[in-house]
Amino acid sequence: MTRTDRQRRLLPSHLAEPGGSGAARPRRTVRDWIVDTSLFLLAALVGLVAADTSAQYTSEPVTLFDQLTGGLACCALWLRRRWPVGLAIGLSLANVVAPVAAGALLASLFSVAVRRPFREVAWICALAVATSVVQVFLRPDPTTSRTLSLVLGFVLVLLVTAWGMLVRSRRQLVEALRERARRAEAEAELRAAQAQRLAREAIAREMHDVLAHRLTLLSVHAGALEFRPDAPPEQIARAAGVIRDSAHEALQDLREIIGVLRAPDEEGEGNRPQPTLATLPALVEESRQAGAEVVLDTTVDDPDAVPAATGRTVYRIAQEGLTNARKHAPGTPVTVTVRGRPGEGLTVGVHNPAPAGPVPHLPGSGQGLIGLTERTALAGGRLEHGPAPDGGFALRAWLPWPP
Known part of the structure; x- marks a missing residue:
């Protein structure tokens, strides 16, 4: 056809x-x-x-x-x-x-x-x-006279033709309006589908950022228990406690994400406070309790003054950096640096030196950094990551901080 x-x-x-x-x-x-x-x-x-x-x-x-x-x-x-x-x-x-x-x-x-x-x-x-x-x-x-007959014939032909063209124009206008309405409805459906896709991507990114940190702790300490069955009871008890706490926090974070997906009239959890720059020390302390050596260096005196969205992005960047350091450079010290002031922006960096042994490669590596790049771009900032001059790995991001 x-x-x-x-x-x-x-x-x-x-x-x-x-x-x-x-x-x-x-x-x-x-x-x-x-x-x-x-x-x-x-x-x-x-x-x-x-x-x-x-x-x-x-x-x-x-x-x-x-x-x-x-x-x-x-x-x-x-x-x-x-x-x-x-x-x-x-x-x-x-x-x-x-x-x-x-x-x-x-x-x-x-x-x-x-x-x-x-x-x-x-x-x-x-x-x-x-x-x-x-x-x-x-x-x-x-x-009838010839003159009147000529004028009458000319006028009748023009009137009928003009009337027909007017009817055609009106029908074409109605059809164009209907087509525009159908096109607008189709575009609205496409926008709704695109919004759903973006929402799914945001949820997937959030699930990765939240759960990867918890599950990495579970993997590290479960591996320690597997390869060190003769460890002292105190270390075994501490590792088991970290596994229990990490599993509990992972479940809580999962409930929080599921709560976002629920309808507004459904009851349940999902109203836990979102992380901000003020909760960054708690994240660092959690990593220390898991056995990592982490140094937090910040010059921001009032974390609560940082916009919530910017602070949450800084938290996720630091969380992903600590998770990657724990997976790819276990046992190395990690430095988290936060600098900035209103009007100049906020800079966050995560650095770890090269590990003593070979660098392990895990399946799916790099997906978190892709999500971080998108998250930083959405926040109006920029993200850089790659090998550091000392052979380690550095993650650095800049985010706007309005005056």
């Missing part, structure tokens, strides 16, 4: 342009039948009036010819939806010798103006005017 055929099928019956080969012609609706019948009766009425006038001043054979021609012209109007242009041309030529076809000619002109483009309408209208002029001289009306 070609593009033109698809457009014709999508157009309603009153805007379809028939006449194309192989094009599916829509069936007449009840409204179409009413319009066609009304035009047929109107054309027949005009033809009867013209035939009655012609019978008074012409011979019987001419009167019979007029009546037959007028009847055929009115019956031909039922073909106006299928062949509007051909019908209008034929009735224009018939109008030259049979004035009784004038009503059918006007109806066909109206159909052409409604259903065809302006270029075709213009030359068909010119043909109808020309044949009307010829008809005035070939079959003059004894009751």
Whole structure:
């Protein structure tokens, strides 16, 4: 199916342009039948009036010819939806010798103006005017002067054509408004789908940032218990306590994320406070309790003065940096640095030296840094990460801090 055929099928019956080969012609609706019948009766009425006038001043054979021609012209109007242009041309030529076809000619002109483009309408209208002029001289009306007949024919043709073009323009406007409404609805659905996708990405990023830190603690201490079964009872008890606390915190964080996904009227948790810059020392202390050597160096005297969104981003960056250091450089000291002031921005860095042994490579490595880059960009900042000059790894980010 070609593009033109698809457009014709999508157009309603009153805007379809028939006449194309192989094009599916829509069936007449009840409204179409009413319009066609009304035009047929109107054309027949005009033809009867013209035939009655012609019978008074012409011979019987001419009167019979007029009546037959007028009847055929009115019956031909039922073909106006299928062949509007051909019908209008034929009735224009018939109008030259049979004035009784004038009503059918006007109806066909109206159909052409409604259903065809302006270029075709213009030359068909010119043909109808020309044949009307010829008809005035070939079959003059004894009751009307030639000048009045010429003016009347010209005005009627123009009025009917203008009326048809007005109807066409109105229908095209209505159809354009409907198409715009359908397009707006489709765009709204696309925006909703995009919003859902962005929400899912944000939730996935948040789950990674929150749970990766807890699960890394579980993995490290579970591995220590596996490879050091002969460790002193105190170390085993401490590792088991860290595993228990980390599992509990992971469950709490998971409940918090699930609470965000719940409907507003559902009851449950999900209203835990979000981390900020003020909770960064607690994160560092948690890593220390898990056995990591972490140094926090900050020059921000009032963490509560930092915007909540910026502080939360700093917290997530530090959390991801500590998690990566624990996974890829276990046993190395980690330094978390926070610098900044209002108006100049906030800088956070996480650095760890190179590990003593080979650097382990874990499946899925790098996904957290990709999420951090997106999170930092959304916050209006920038993130840099890579090998440090001393052979270790450095993570550094800058975030805006309005004055």
